[in-house]
Amino acid sequence: MVQISKRRSIAALLFGVAIPVYSLPSIRTNTGIRPAIIAREEFEEDASTAIVPEGNFTATTFASSSADKGYDYVIIGGGAAGCTIANRLTEDPKISVLLIEAGPLDPYDPIIQIPGLADQVVGTQYDWKYKTVPQTSVNNRILDVPMGKLIGGGTALNRQVWQRASRSDYDAWVDLGNPGWGWDDLLPYFKKGETFYPPSPSLVNDWGISYDPAVHGYTGPMKNTVPDYQKAETTPWITAFSQLNIGIQTDQASGLNTNLFWTPAAIDPSNWTRQYARNAYYDPAVNRPNFHVLLNTTVTKLITTGTGPGIKVTRVEFATSKDGKRSYASINKEAILTAGTIATPQILQASGVGPQALLNSLDIPVVANLPGVGQNYQDHNNILSIFVTPGIPATPLDPVAALAEYNAYRTGPFTTPSGNLLGFIPLVTMTTNTTSILTKLGQQSAGQYLDTTDPTVVAGYSAQKNVLQTRLAQSDIAMTELIWAAPGIIVEANQHPFSRGSVKINSKSTFDYPNIDLRYGSNPLDWEVIADSHRFVRRVMQTPEMASKGAFEVVPGPDVSTNDQLTEYAKSGVSTLFHSSGTASMLPLDKGGVVDTNMKVYGFRNLRVCDASTIPLIPAAHIQATVYAMAEKAADIIKAAQ
Numbered sequence: 001m002v003q004i005s006k007r008r009s010i011a012a013l014l015f016g017v018a019i020p021v022y023s024l025p026s027i028r029t030n031t032g033i034r035p036a037i038i039a040r041e042e043f044e045e046d047a048s049t050a051i052v053p054e055g056n057f058t059a060t061t062f063a064s065s066s067a068d069k070g071y072d073y074v075i076i077g078g079g080a081a082g083c084t085i086a087n088r089l090t091e092d093p094k095i096s097v098l099l100i101e102a103g104p105l106d107p108y109d110p111i112i113q114i115p116g117l118a119d120q121v122v123g124t125q126y127d128w129k130y131k132t133v134p135q136t137s138v139n140n141r142i143l144d145v146p147m148g149k150l151i152g153g154g155t156a157l158n159r160q161v162w163q164r165a166s167r168s169d170y171d172a173w174v175d176l177g178n179p180g181w182g183w184d185d186l187l188p189y190f191k192k193g194e195t196f197y198p199p200s201p202s203l204v205n206d207w208g209i210s211y212d213p214a215v216h217g218y219t220g221p222m223k224n225t226v227p228d229y230q231k232a233e234t235t236p237w238i239t240a241f242s243q244l245n246i247g248i249q250t251d252q253a254s255g256l257n258t259n260l261f262w263t264p265a266a267i268d269p270s271n272w273t274r275q276y277a278r279n280a281y282y283d284p285a286v287n288r289p290n291f292h293v294l295l296n297t298t299v300t301k302l303i304t305t306g307t308g309p310g311i312k313v314t315r316v317e318f319a320t321s322k323d324g325k326r327s328y329a330s331i332n333k334e335a336i337l338t339a340g341t342i343a344t345p346q347i348l349q350a351s352g353v354g355p356q357a358l359l360n361s362l363d364i365p366v367v368a369n370l371p372g373v374g375q376n377y378q379d380h381n382n383i384l385s386i387f388v389t390p391g392i393p394a395t396p397l398d399p400v401a402a403l404a405e406y407n408a409y410r411t412g413p414f415t416t417p418s419g420n421l422l423g424f425i426p427l428v429t430m431t432t433n434t435t436s437i438l439t440k441l442g443q444q445s446a447g448q449y450l451d452t453t454d455p456t457v458v459a460g461y462s463a464q465k466n467v468l469q470t471r472l473a474q475s476d477i478a479m480t481e482l483i484w485a486a487p488g489i490i491v492e493a494n495q496h497p498f499s500r501g502s503v504k505i506n507s508k509s510t511f512d513y514p515n516i517d518l519r520y521g522s523n524p525l526d527w528e529v530i531a532d533s534h535r536f537v538r539r540v541m542q543t544p545e546m547a548s549k550g551a552f553e554v555v556p557g558p559d560v561s562t563n564d565q566l567t568e569y570a571k572s573g574v575s576t577l578f579h580s581s582g583t584a585s586m587l588p589l590d591k592g593g594v595v596d597t598n599m600k601v602y603g604f605r606n607l608r609v610c611d612a613s614t615i616p617l618i619p620a621a622h623i624q625a626t627v628y629a630m631a632e633k634a635a636d637i638i639k640a641a642q
């Protein structure tokens, strides 16, 4: 079924120039040994011969054929979680699965495959291109919220950072009433989902990169490693931190995701291409006869019968256009919603599952009054600061030459999506104001800044505040992420925001975008944290190392110094770091939860949600590895429940 056509070279596609394809000079195995040269395949594939399963239907052929004999599981959304669960369930040939994905299957598009082009995918046809409603808390700005719309979802758009949060981040989920979802419970699934390739000898020699072999997996679908290509300009940043007595962790995957550390990228080191849910989980499963897929097909509604606590989803409704014919897939066992942090609450609400008042306002019959659907929206947001650093020359990048080198040898700057050295700084390291900030958090009434007055959601937020008050006072959990994006250009990202946003439908149609309200800084304490985070950056940039490089601040500039001034600066530029979470949280029902610890939606017999929307409290990490691990665990739960 798989047919690869040699259509165009990458360079021809991108720059209209032909660059010959040679062979890989080397690949790395997970033992770190570099074996013999192997030929490489072109990864381009003609869209007309793309990998599709035997049972791949268009919505039209599906509706007009006898295809719908009913599926054991209908999975809605083919992103990180959806592809993972589809793969694991169809391992059992007796289980039939239909996956419905609103977007296409990409034809191994080079902008997705080549790590060095990772930032090019946002804004293309693979992006939903969501926008927020005007954000009152940030000067009425309308913010972009990119999300993947293709098989692979956000994992096809992302910057490939492959990272776990700290033990404390996941143990906080247990504190909130989710036994079975702490660090020790998730670690086997982090391992199950990955094949980790240790750093090459040159990385060990040149950069001293270390790792803990015991915390990694070596046989799972998602390949990851630290790319060989690293830039000299990273060194002063490391030295500056060492002058503040902040060192480099042995391995960020060990449950201590703080200070500086080297983080792998989701990348296949045999050919230095992106690893995403499509090639890691979807492709290996795609030819199983028990796996059917609908592409370019939008789920519009869950058709249900009965009342709580025994509500049953009988069919899933879908269409290819807003006014197009509706078609249906019947469910023998369960519907599994994996449409991501925006579309999951949207589909639930459009199906009558959500806050009663919202559903009433749109004349949607209430199937289940679940006030938490669409609430508890959390995201890492970031600001940028710029320092001039005359003594740290930026490594020049010639994109045409870099692409040619990549295409010919799979070496050079395009083998890596971004830098791999990250700073995750605990609150207690970042500021002397920890006690003041956490005391103020404790003094706030829980409902004060929320987008709802529902007592269960308020109670859930109150519980989160309590957990954060305790855990953020420790040094084993991060508060701010600092990325040295280029010499002197620093991304500063709040990892534990106190603000909570929402997703609310404004029409009955899932083809219309919902109201997305990130509400960054709606809890003003977040601005204090951001201000102190920037003050910490100033400390780094004032170390003897940075002074010796002539570093001085230009944006926002040294005159921007009070909390009010720094807040105004942050409001003018804050944007997403792409980690939307929490809108269908795994929490107890009386804490505004939407799913229980088996990922079952409250009130339903056969509806589960598992994706970033079920994250109850956003962890301090880029979240894809967490979503994959949650989906691996959910798949086991679903299989065991059969």
Ligand SMILES: Cc1cc2nc3c(=O)[nH]c(=O)nc-3n(C[C@H](O)[C@H](O)[C@H](O)COP(=O)(O)OP(=O)(O)OC[C@H]3O[C@@H](n4cnc5c(N)ncnc54)[C@H](O)[C@@H]3O)c2cc1C
Binding pocket: 076, 077, 078, 079, 080, 081, 082, 100, 101, 102, 103, 122, 146, 147, 148, 149, 150, 151, 152, 153, 154, 155, 157, 158, 159, 160, 161, 162, 163, 297, 298, 299, 300, 338, 339, 340, 341, 343, 344, 347, 510, 577, 578, 579, 580, 610, 611, 612, 613, 621, 622, 623, 624, 625, 627
């Ligand atoms: C630009 C960007 C950069 C990022 N960078 C990183 C990074 O470097 N490292 C990291 O760890 N994380 C990163 N992330 C986050 C990570 O990719 C996401 O958290 C992850 O993909 C979420 O997985 P998910 O399964 O919840 O949803 P998704 O992966 O978003 O999948 C949801 C799927 O559901 C489909 N869908 C939606 N609505 C419907 C519908 N009505 N019918 C049918 N299908 C539907 C969507 O098209 C999509 O394919 C980034 C994300 C983005 C967008």
